[in-house]
Amino acid sequence: MxxxxxxxxxxxxxxxxxxxxxxxxxxxxxxxxxxxxxxxxxxxxxxxxxxxxxxxxxxxxxxxxxxxxxxxxxxxxxxxxxxxxxxxxxxxxxxxxxxxxxxxxxxxxxxxxxxxxxxxxxxxxxxxxxxxxxxxxxxxxxxxxxxxVLGTGWFGAVAAEAGPGKTVAVVGDGAVGLMAVLAAKQLGAERIIAISRHETRQKLAREFGGTDIVTERGDDGVAKVKELTAGMGAHSVVEAVGTQESMQQAIRSTRPGGHVGFVGVNHDVALSGEELFFAQVHLLGGPAxxxxxxxxxxxxxxxxxxxxxxxxxxxxxxxxxxxxxxxxxxxxxxxxxxxx
Amino acid sequence: MxxxxxxxxxxxxxxxxxxxxxxxxxxxxxxxxxxxxxxxxxxxxxxxxxxxxxxxxxxxxxxxxxxxxxxxxxxxxxxxxxxxxxxxxxxxxxxxxxxxxxxxxxxxxxxxxxxxxxxxxxxxxxxxxxxxxxxxxxxxxxxxxxxxVLGTGWFGAVAAEAGPGKTVAVVGDGAVGLMAVLAAKQLGAERIIAISRHETRQKLAREFGGTDIVTERGDDGVAKVKELTAGMGAHSVVEAVGTQESMQQAIRSTRPGGHVGFVGVNHDVALSGEELFFAQVHLLGGPAxxxxxxxxxxxxxxxxxxxxxxxxxxxxxxxxxxxxxxxxxxxxxxxxxxxx
CATH class of the missing domain: 3.90.180.10 (Medium-chain alcohol dehydrogenases, catalytic domain)
Incomplete structure (x- = not known):
């Protein structure tokens, strides 16, 4: 064959x-x-x-x-x-x-x-x-x-505990990130922030249920998500890239007590224990x-x-x-x- | 004054x-x-x-x-x-x-x-x-x-989702670790593994509800916890030290889908994103x-x-x-x- x-x-x-x-x-x-x-x-x-x-x-x-x-x-x-x-x-x-x-x-x-x-x-x-x-x-x-790709985005949203009343941010506008937007919508999230700088992907994110678009990456992206959430950060953040920058952006965009679901296969990522400790976010990831x-x-x-x-x-x-x-x-x- | x-x-x-x-x-x-x-x-x-x-x-x-x-x-x-x-x-x-x-x-x-x-x-x-x-x-x-110290050990056990039917392991035999043993018992855990090499602390761990003692640290300690849990690791692990070794020991002692509650204030800890991804454990820590x-x-x-x-x-x-x-x-x- x-x-x-x-x-x-x-x-x-x-x-x-x-x-x-x-x-x-x-x-x-x-x-x-x-x-x-x-x-x-x-x-x-x-x-x-x-x-x-x-x-x-x-x-x-x-x-x-x-x-x-x-x-x-x-x-x-x-x-x-x-x-x-x-x-x-x-x-x-x-x-x-x-x-x-x-x-x-x-x-x-x-x-x-x-x-x-x-x-x-x-x-x-x-x-x-x-x-x-x-x-x-x-x-x-x-x-x-x-x-x-759908199952993985879905797991990201479930791990991030997307649901009614929640603001969900999705880091990564690849196929998995877009599926996480769709999943968050299905799970009843109130507000869904897609982080994307590509017009066609932004459009698809909105079709799948995205309510806000943030184009900034890294700490600028974190600042934008905080601006949209009264300074606290999102309740739920899905990470769908797998790099050092995207993992940090996801963790820093999450409010204390909130949830990060990370589904980007991590490559060369080292997370600071101190930062994770004081961030006080729930973290769950892995192969969906x-x-x-x-x-x-x-x-x-x-x-x-x-x-x-x-x-x-x-x-x-x-x-x-x-x-x-x-x-x-x-x-x-x-x-x-x-x-x- | x-x-x-x-x-x-x-x-x-x-x-x-x-x-x-x-x-x-x-x-x-x-x-x-x-x-x-x-x-x-x-x-x-x-x-x-x-x-x-x-x-x-x-x-x-x-x-x-x-x-x-x-x-x-x-x-x-x-x-x-x-x-x-x-x-x-x-x-x-x-x-x-x-x-x-x-x-x-x-x-x-x-x-x-x-x-x-x-x-x-x-x-x-x-x-x-x-x-x-x-x-x-x-x-x-x-x-x-x-x-x-009690509130912190309690949070560690809650973050690790200690409860009925669960095997809980506690890394660290300081006061917080011992309080986590007490908390796990109160929360209804079935089996509580205290990791300690000090006889007086082992004794106190047993008084507080510990059912098993593991004296090994690091990956040897991980191997012992796996031996006690049919190779899978504990459902719930409380980390109560805050070092690179203890954080790794806690994560590696937890079965996929299990929960790590980390309450040792982290110092100079870097967690591998790859390892966390494939470990597929829930992680929550911070000031209790x-x-x-x-x-x-x-x-x-x-x-x-x-x-x-x-x-x-x-x-x-x-x-x-x-x-x-x-x-x-x-x-x-x-x-x-x-x-x-």
Whole structure:
């Protein structure tokens, strides 16, 4: 089959790779209906994460089950499924407590690769959720978004305890940040401040429920959020970048007793214990436990109450994946969908 | 009046200082019934915090109201009161949300000093809580503990979400750590792991409700806590030291989705964003919002359901305060009570 492989920073190729094979009785194989490029795929593409061998790429996916291992009970061939970017057993104490992305048996799908015609899904029962029926084609981008970018923005907003009466600020206007705006709106936030200096992203943020736009970054951005919140800072702040500056901006934009949900994969970030101590904010982040939210997210999409698929502003055939990486790297595109 | 003043690292003196005077209509003056030395007083005593002028010391206090400003309504002369180590207005949004120690008008009592015969209490209405009547002398150490060390350990346990069914680990066997053990017990924790290598402190930890003792520090301590929790780590971890090692030990001892409450005043701590991201633990710390807990803590003490005063294992007259500092610095005493 055809699949996307990263050979070195900047060197993305679409080439023949081995078809997946069931090896564990809990595996499933799906035929992908669509895949996409994630902001976190850009870390190795940019050489920030080390690449020491050709890496199959991708971890977001929706598709049709083709084959299941002998112990798989929750999904069957022919069903359309959405899964998390982290495969999880669904049965361990950590999964049952709501943190499947930290499952004791987890498998990051980025180690498997899903920018390809088919994909092996470990722990199928704990990882995949079937849709009520075959989806209309127009729903596929939104269902694909649920696999990571929507689920991750949603977790950011949940971790930040966005809700009624709350002012929520979102640091980062990438796809995850925009999804966090959508999530905050769905969770009932009163006011949603999107931090963005890009007009097209500002527009999308407003469509998703943003009420205010702040264009400043760093401590200037903090000052603006404080201006909008009587000097105290937001109740809830979602961090969706992962750099030293964005983490500090998020923490400093939060009022004492408030909540920071950080979902940007941190790179070279060192947080001052003294600052965290005196900031007195709640901090929770990490790889989003998307599987926890999937049934609810699929339902919202199925009922057409949310349209997260709008975050894809570039659609390319899988064969042109490299252009999707470049467009996102250069910020010409928010998020690229790959058709199969 | 007589009061404790730090002139330079290691140089604690008891000397004549000015009597306090009401300057704001929200002030009160109390005559102290007892004061004490806090672990955090040791930071400047040891020179870790800079001392650039003679500093009046102390921030814990109980006593009898002598005089109140014209706007004070909640307490009156003659009442016995307990107050937080942070004075707070009690009316701002941050106070009302439960974080009086981050009140927009807060005053750290360490800037005022309470190791003295009398003390000025700013924001008396928002800061002080009167006991139901004059307490028996035997209750005074416990009521004094509520002013900071008990309230701080309690906040650590609350921030760590200690409760029924939970395994709680406490990093640090100083007075605050021991109070966190007591708090975890009161909050209904199933299992409480005290990390301590000192026999007298281990004994006290067991008296307060500790069920297991771990003597190892750092990553060896982490490994022991994991051994006791099926490899996953504790649900709730209280950090009560404030160093790089203890913060890392606390974070690494917590299972994904678990909670760290950190109440050791951080000094020279840098937390890796990457590690925090993948640890996926909730983190909340800071100066404890003691005032939030005072009514409940006073009630528990008044009803003789808890005896936090046991944490004072050295009692000295105020004039011998320097010996109290030295005994705590050298870990000959857990906590020194100063009589007046």
């Amino acid at each position: 055809r699949g996307v492989v990263l050979h070195a920073p900047g060197d993305v190729r679409v080439e023949e790779i081995d078809d997946p094979k069931i090896t564990a009785p809990t595996d499933a194989i799906i035929r992908l209906s669509a895949s996409c490029v994630c902001g976190s795929d850009l870390w190795p593409f940019r050489g920030v994460e080390h690449v020491d061998r050709p890496m199959p790429m991708g971890h977001e996916y929706v598709g049709i089950v083709e084959e299941v291992g002998s112990e798989v009970k929750n999904v069957k061939p022919g069903q359309f499924v959405v899964g998390s970017f982290v495969a999880s057993d669904g049965t361990c104490e950590i999964c049952r407590a709501g943190y499947p992305s930290s499952c004791v048996d987890r498998v990051f799908m980025s180690q498997v690769g899903t920018q390809s015609g088919r994909a092996l899904i470990p722990h199928a029962d704990g990882t995949l959720v079937a849709t009520p029926a075959m989806p209309d084609a127009e729903l596929i981008p939104s269902l694909l978004a649920a696999s990571d 436990p998307v599987r926890r939210f999937l049934p609810e997210l699929i339902d919202l999409i199925w009922e057409r109450k949310i349209d997260p698929g709008k975050v894809f502003d570039l659609t390319l055939p899988l064969e042109q994946a490299a252009e999707g990486y470049r467009a996102m790297d250069e910020r010409r595109a928010i998020k690229a969908l790959l058709t199969l | 007589r009061g404790v003043v730090l002139h330079a690292p290691g140089d604690v003196r008891v000397e004549e200082i000015d009597d306090p005077k009401i300057t704001a209509p929200t002030d009160a003056i109390i005559r102290l019934s007892a004061s004490c030395v806090c672990g955090s007083d040791l930071w400047p005593f040891r020179g870790v915090e800079h001392v650039d002028r003679p500093m009046p010391m102390g921030h814990e206090y109980v006593g009898i109201v002598e005089e109140v400003g014209s706007e004070v309504k909640n307490v009156k002369p003659g009442q016995f009161v307990v107050g937080s180590f942070v004075a707070s207005d009690g009316t701002c949004e941050i106070c009302r949300a439960g974080y009086p120690s981050s009140c927009v008008d807060r005053v750290f009592m360490s800037q005022v000093g309470t190791q003295s015969g009398r003390a000025l209490i700013p924001h008396a209405d928002g800061t002080l809580v009167a006991t139901p009547a004059m307490p028996d002398a035997e209750l005074i150490p416990s009521l004094l503990a509520a002013s900071d 919002p003691v005032r939030r807990f005072l009514p409940e803590l006073i009630d528990l003490i008044w009803e003789r359901k808890i005896d936090p005063g046991k944490v004072f294992d050295l009692t000295l007259p105020l004039e011998q305060a320097a010996e109290g500092y030295r005994a705590m610095d050298e870990r000959r005493a857990i906590k020194a009570l100063l009589t007046l």
